[in-house]
Amino acid sequence: MTAQGLEPDDADSELLDLADQKLIRDPFTSYTHARERERMVRGRVPGVDPMWVATRHDEIRTIMSGAHFTIDAKTAPGGPVAHRTEQTWQARGMYAEHEKYLRAGIFDSDGSDHRRLRGLVTAAFSPRRVAALRPRIEAVAADLLDRLPDHAEDGVVDLIEHFARPLPITVICELIAVPEADRERWRTRSATLTAGVCGDELGDALAGMVADAHALVELHTTHPGGDLISELLAPHHEDRLSTDELVALIVNLVVAGHITTVNLIANSTEALLANPGQLALLRADPALMPHAVDELMRYCGPVVRALPRYATCDTTVGDTPVRTGEAVLPIVSAANRDPAVFADPDRLDLTRTRHSREPHLGFGHGVHRCLGAHLAQEEAAVALTALLERVPDLRLATDRKDLRRGDNPVNWHLKALHVRLSPRGPAG
Numbered sequence: 001m002t003a004q005g006l007e008p009d010d011a012d013s014e015l016l017d018l019a020d021q022k023l024i025r026d027p028f029t030s031y032t033h034a035r036e037r038e039r040m041v042r043g044r045v046p047g048v049d050p051m052w053v054a055t056r057h058d059e060i061r062t063i064m065s066g067a068h069f070t071i072d073a074k075t076a077p078g079g080p081v082a083h084r085t086e087q088t089w090q091a092r093g094m095y096a097e098h099e100k101y102l103r104a105g106i107f108d109s110d111g112s113d114h115r116r117l118r119g120l121v122t123a124a125f126s127p128r129r130v131a132a133l134r135p136r137i138e139a140v141a142a143d144l145l146d147r148l149p150d151h152a153e154d155g156v157v158d159l160i161e162h163f164a165r166p167l168p169i170t171v172i173c174e175l176i177a178v179p180e181a182d183r184e185r186w187r188t189r190s191a192t193l194t195a196g197v198c199g200d201e202l203g204d205a206l207a208g209m210v211a212d213a214h215a216l217v218e219l220h221t222t223h224p225g226g227d228l229i230s231e232l233l234a235p236h237h238e239d240r241l242s243t244d245e246l247v248a249l250i251v252n253l254v255v256a257g258h259i260t261t262v263n264l265i266a267n268s269t270e271a272l273l274a275n276p277g278q279l280a281l282l283r284a285d286p287a288l289m290p291h292a293v294d295e296l297m298r299y300c301g302p303v304v305r306a307l308p309r310y311a312t313c314d315t316t317v318g319d320t321p322v323r324t325g326e327a328v329l330p331i332v333s334a335a336n337r338d339p340a341v342f343a344d345p346d347r348l349d350l351t352r353t354r355h356s357r358e359p360h361l362g363f364g365h366g367v368h369r370c371l372g373a374h375l376a377q378e379e380a381a382v383a384l385t386a387l388l389e390r391v392p393d394l395r396l397a398t399d400r401k402d403l404r405r406g407d408n409p410v411n412w413h414l415k416a417l418h419v420r421l422s423p424r425g426p427a428g
């Protein structure tokens with residue numbers, strides 16, 4: 001029996017292995033066969049109950065629209081319904097005592113709980129508030145580029161370690177006022193959680209981050225300031241977050257709030273260097289940058305999968321009947337290369353959004369669209385603008401075929417991006 005009390009579908013005899021290295025290494029084109037089938041396929045992850053796998057753009061928009069699906073497994077009818085996200089983290093090494101921080105998080109709630117949690121923090125990530133952060137983001141980027149030659153050996157430097165990673169983690173730590181002395185520890189633990197590691201290494205990193213988040217709440221409770229956490233702790237909030245909800249929010253903001261940007265900056269830099277015609281177009285027209293970031297998020301964005309959704313009634317997705325309580329896993333990277341929506345989808349075209357309103361799903365869709373999408377786009381735009389201006393002769397220091405990708409099936413990312421700086425250095 002499955003967790004829903006139903007016998008598995010005949011399709012379960014041919015489950016798609018979502019841990020297949022081909023899918024992890026190339027989550028954009030390796031799902032083509034699954035996307036071209038008439039019906040959705042069933043997929044499996046080690047230690048996790050089978051799920052339907054959605055790969056088409058229209059299917060995923062339907063699922064994320066929320067009319068017949070919930071992101072919160074406990075609210076799905078006909079339970080108990082296996083919580084696939086929880087199972088995934090358990091299989092990777094999460095300690096049992098930290099499961100509640102998944103349930104308390106804004107990203108794993110729905111309905112009134114989600115509206116309450118999101119409503120408390122949405123203003124901090126509005127376009128207006130993010131625009132106000134731009135001068136600080138530019139200052140951080142300039143400082144990192146000033147110091148880039150100091151980390152180079154024979155003119156070669158790892159752009160992820162010394163630019164793409166420290167930029168967004170600095171911004172998010174400033175937003176929630178993590179003490180300067182603690183930021184390297186937060187950065188290290190966050191990197192561990194998103195690197196694809198398993199076992200005690202992951203469990204210890206999550207435990208450490210939860211403990212640090214509790215300490216941060218205590219710090220801002222006794223010494224409030226002008227940061228987001230102090231604002232959420234302020235007594236004027238009639239519907240304040242519980243401690244567990246606030247800790248869950250902090251952990252999710254630090255991990256999800258920066259790792260997407262780290263990998264977007266790195267993936268985008270590599271993609272631009274691999275497409276010199278598009279890079280030249282961007283250099284010639286810097287005003288193209290917002291469109292470029294949007295297209296890069298579609299073309300090489302780091303988000304492979306969204307969180308699973310659970311059917312709240314018997315329904316149909318495309319040509320596939322989905323029963324109440326069944327889980328569907330949206331494969332965002334496949335949807336963003338769907339030829340039914342994007343013309344010539346495997347081609348990088350930085351002018352694409354100038355000519356159409358084709359919406360990519362890199363930041364999700366519907367009420368659960370990424371809370372920090374505006375911040376991620378702003379940080380990526382600032383980073384790429386500064387990098388291209390300050391390092392005019394930037395080029396890869398290794399052959400593209402030798403670039404190594406991480407094993408995290410959720411985030412498509414490079415382990416390192418070694419680039420060669422111009423002889424003049426970034427300051428030019």
